[in-house]
Amino acid sequence: MAFVRAFGLAALALGLSLPALGQGIPKAQSPEEVGFSSIRLKRLSDRLDEGVKTGEIPGAVVLIARNGRIAMFQAFGYRDREAKAPMQTDTIFRIASMTKPITSVAAMTLVEEGKMSLADPVAKYIPAFADTKVSVKKTNPDGTVEMGLEPQERPMTLLDLMRHTSGLTYGALGSNVVKQSYLDMKVMSADQTNAEMVAKLSKLALLYQPGTHWEYSMSTDVLGRVIEVVSGLPLDKFIEERIAKPLKLGDTGFDVPMEKKDRGAHPQKEGPKGETPPIPDVTARTTWKSGGAGLVSTAADYARFLQMFANGGELDGVRVISRKTIDWMTADNLPPDIKMGDDMWRLGPLEPSARVGQGFGLGFAVRVDQGRNPLPGSPYDYHWGGVWGTYFWHDPRERMYVVFMMQAPSVGQQYQAMVRDLVYQALTSN
Known part of the structure; x- marks a missing residue:
């Protein structure tokens, strides 16, 4: 595991891998350059190492960016524990409901065209x-x-x-x-x-x-x-043409070719019965293209998607949607008299209710108050997760976004909370 981390850091230093460089998002010279404490970020690294060592998770990838530069991009543990295959920063994950923001942006491009x-x-x-x-x-x-x-x-x-x-x-x-x-x-x-x-x-x-x-x-x-x-296009083709190609998301789609099979993340046996979660292989091609949960992606690809949001709708000179559409999507769009469904308490800190200080935008939850949520953050940060264990949030006030990737559904909410806690405690300056 230490070798895996060391190799990943060496690749960053030498510029050996495009995915390791966040696909064009520059790396900060040090976490301190963008307002983080290296010593405090090590708490996050140590906790993820511990999760792998104890068998709580097979492995994970975390990417933290602030002010448009990467403060941390590391892989932990195993891409496939049974095969003893180490996790890499370019590992491909089933992102489940982290598909929803991408489908929502795709829909908004049609709204912007008046269609x-x-x-x-x-x-x-x-x-x-x-x-x-x-x-x-x-x-x-x-x-x-x-x-x-x-x-x-x-x-x-x-x-x-x-x-x-x-x-x-x-x-x-x-x-x-x-x-x-x-x-x-x-x-x-x-x-x-x-x-x-x-x-x-x-x-x-x-x-x-x-x-x-x-x-x-x-x-x-x-x-x-x-x-x-x-x-007039199949959903997979529309997302490819409107989102993946313009943003250069080379590993994002409803599946990837067989030659990328060895980059796919695998779950491990978990839960009281020791069962393997039914997460489809990243190369599995199905007829149904689920706009709510069907995509695969990498931490670097999803970071580019979030950097587009941070830039007001464009990346590398290519505009996907307008700045005002970003404002619209990231506002609380719920009416003041909305009620929560009977079982929505099960979402815990993700529930978009007044009791946890949140609303919902166009594709993700939006924090509307400083307090009431058990997780740290800022007003109008927005976020969502996937049932298989993936999670992201973007905090515009802090000019920061985080992508966390793993395939361990039984501890998904636990790790979402932990990653939030340990990222914010490492943030030391404006």
């Missing part, structure tokens, strides 16, 4: 959603409760999809009749198209009336289908 508006009803592009009903609990005279259906009080809009107020849900994070129907209908099947996916969803009841509750959901998957309808 759609966030005020538009989803049914304008997917007509079947005009007839989707909403589940409602009905209490019988004998006191028993059953589920009924009622019409939408107002149509689901594209804004609802972007901020998860659509009434859609996931077949997880709790259990009820609607969520069970998602499982029964296999709405997340890998062998379906996006068109087939939305055809299934439109036949199922909404969990809530659109605009009334924040419920983490397949909204961004539906948004991916809207992108296909409006653009």
Whole structure:
């Protein structure tokens, strides 16, 4: 493990690897140059080393940038523990819900071209959603409760999809009749198209009336289908053309070629039953291109995506979206009377509620207050994570972003909190 870290640092010093240099994002001469303490950052390195040594995680990659320069970019542990393959800084990960911000930016490029508006009803592009009903609990005279259906009080809009107020849900994070129907209908099947996916969803009841509750959901998957309808391109091709190619994200897509298989991160057995999490190999090609959770990427690629945000929508002279669109996406877009879905407390510090000082933008959570959240940060930092263990945040006030990559879902929330704590405690100057 020490050899792995030393090799990675040597590669940085010698300029041997483009991914090790953050794909064009310059490296600071020292953490102190961008306001970090090297001694205090070692606490983060030591804690990640400890997690690998104790078997808590197989390995991880962390990238910290401030003022447009990299303060820390290191790999820890194993890319594949069973094969004793060391983690490298260019390891490719399944990023799960860290896909959502990328799909959201892709959608906003169409808004900027006047091809759609966030005020538009989803049914304008997917007509079947005009007839989707909403589940409602009905209490019988004998006191028993059953589920009924009622019409939408107002149509689901594209804004609802972007901020998860659509009434859609996931077949997880709790259990009820609607969520069970998602499982029964296999709405997340890998062998379906996006068109087939939305055809299934439109036949199922909404969990809530659109605009009334924040419920983490397949909204961004539906948004991916809207992108296909409006653009006339498959979602994977649209993201490749509008996001990956302009930003030079060479390892970001819904899968990577077989020649990159040996760069893919693998999970280890975990949990009380010692089971291997069902994380698809990064080369696995499926029919379904999930706009909510389907992408693979590297820490360096995702850092370039965040640097585009930090630059107000452009990178290396290429503009992806406007500065005002960035402002719009990173503002709290939730209405003041929004309610949280019954099971959203399970998201812990990610929950976009007033009780934890957060709202939700267009694709990620947004901190709105200095206090109330159990994790450190600044007002209007924005962030999200993936179920397999990946996580990012961007703190514009501190001119800093962090990308954390691992494939260890059982300790995902624990490590998100730990990385936040240890990054901010190492920040020593403006």
